[in-house]
Ligand SMILES: CCCCC[C@H](S)C(=O)N[C@@H](Cc1ccccc1)C(=O)N[C@@H](C)C(=O)O
Ligand SMILES: [Ca+2]
């Protein structure tokens with residue numbers, strides 16, 4: 037072929053084999069996925085431990101099998117999975133619902149124990165090897181970060197205090213919806229030397245130092261008002277909702293609340309109201325509505 041879509045493969049951060057949607061051009065294979073509907077593109081880049089966007093992740097023979105390519109493989113594969121989740125479950129075409137290219141950069145900085153959405157793209161550190169390994173190696177992390185992009189283009193929840201904790205919670209909750217095999221966050225890339233732990237739990241936020249009730253709201257000036265701590269309260273309410281009405285209904289009311297009712301300054305009480313309105317819209321005022329009321333009563337938010 038002169039150039040065009042190809043199918044490659046590689047090994048992820050956990051050493052697992054996975055197929056990849058790649059693109060051949062001028063002697064090189066790119067992590068550039070053109071298989072999505074309406075020309076949605078997913079591209080993965082490599083910062084080579086710098087702090088710029090980096091160039092495209094490329095390979096000479098379409099086999100992304102070197103250890104240095106593992107983070108690239110997972111960032112690319114998982115971005116595609118998250119794209120598919122939003123398209124197939126919520127009919128949303130990319131984070132802006134207009135098919136914008138989803139860009140990821142891996143190997144950001146050195147020993148960087150975090151991942152983030154920078155307003156234009158996802159960025160992943162490699163971790164320091166003790167607290168984290170390469171963060172794109174966890175599907176719930178990728179879903180967390182891409183959900184920040186969705187939130188930014190919809191509710192626009194300000195990243196401070198209660199709206200900020202809600203912003204963080206939406207990213208964790210959709211991290212669960214995309215990876216529903218556990219209620220843990222980041223377990224696949226967190227503390228490789230310790231098994232069974234995680235950065236957070238939505239079923240029991242207190243297991244990792246987060247509050248699960250308004251009585252224990254953590255007032256602080258750090259971390260934008262403790263957004264990674266206080267997210268435990270809406271996270272617990274989401275867990276309560278998921279357990280009582282099921283994932284299929286829960287993800288519909290959460291998506292509707294995020295895209296229709298929540299605004300940039302919404303606080304926890306506004307979130308309760310937004311979810312109740314969404315529930316009423318979709319399922320009426322029956323058992324699902326009561327379940328959402330109970331879910332938020334249980335965390336002390338009215
Ligand atoms: C650059 C400034 C910080 C940005 C914070 C990003 S959005 C974030 O919340 N990252 C997640 C990564 C993550 C997600 C799911 C599971 C594990 C880890 C996060 O929770 N970061 C923690 C370490 C933090 O910033 O406190
Ligand atoms: Ca998980």
Ligand SMILES: [Zn+2]
Nearest residue numbers: 180184204207
């Ligand atoms: Zn976040």
